[in-house]
Amino acid sequence: MQSLGCIRIFGAATFFSVVVSASSVLAANGAGTSPMAAPPLTQPAADQTKIQVAQAGAAVADKPVSFAENQAVRGAKLFREVCADCHGESLRGGLIGGPPLLGSAFEKKFAGGAPASALFGFVSNLMPPDSPGQFSPGEYADMIAFILRENGIAPGAPLPTNADALDHLIVEK
Numbered sequence: 001m002q003s004l005g006c007i008r009i010f011g012a013a014t015f016f017s018v019v020v021s022a023s024s025v026l027a028a029n030g031a032g033t034s035p036m037a038a039p040p041l042t043q044p045a046a047d048q049t050k051i052q053v054a055q056a057g058a059a060v061a062d063k064p065v066s067f068a069e070n071q072a073v074r075g076a077k078l079f080r081e082v083c084a085d086c087h088g089e090s091l092r093g094g095l096i097g098g099p100p101l102l103g104s105a106f107e108k109k110f111a112g113g114a115p116a117s118a119l120f121g122f123v124s125n126l127m128p129p130d131s132p133g134q135f136s137p138g139e140y141a142d143m144i145a146f147i148l149r150e151n152g153i154a155p156g157a158p159l160p161t162n163a164d165a166l167d168h169l170i171v172e173k
């Protein structure tokens, strides 16, 4: 039951691996033992921790992504300086070959229910193509806040930079 619940809300590689390790721990406990039986004394404490982590993880609900307006304002400036030649100032595609960051192709990949970690991971690992990773996580969050705002996502709580938190923030137009 636990894993069914988990699979329904999974969307994050890190979360998935926690579930996998929890189910292998459960399998290692053996089908023959009573569900109420205390774990053997030899059971490493870490295994118990993994089960607790998986249960805690299952309780973290997915939420719609949001960003703070000031992140988007800073991000707009950086985007104009660094990204707009390729993607266009209004994100509709630029002069030197970047795809639009608005519209159906973009939405299908990043704004149709994907976790914000997908967009954050793509941009912070691959953009700009000639020197990926050159910005701080906070600066990447600013630029992503700008992209989200231009896609019509409403402002609210700041966009985090932490991968686990981003895994539970859903981008949906």
Ligand code: HEC
Pocket (backbone or CB within 6 Å): 079, 082, 083, 084, 085, 086, 087, 096, 097, 098, 099, 100, 101, 105, 106, 109, 122, 123, 127, 128, 129, 130, 143, 144
């Ligand atoms: C030299 C041109 C260039 C610059 C500068 C550039 N990009 Fe890109 N970008 C591309 C190209 C080309 C792709 C398509 C790459 C691919 O699909 O593998 C892309 C893809 C993307 C995507 C995914 C779009 C999609 O639908 O797949 C995002 C988001 C993105 N870039 C954001 C940024 C941000 C933010 C910056 C500034 C930090 C930036 N890019 C700078 C050329 C550029």
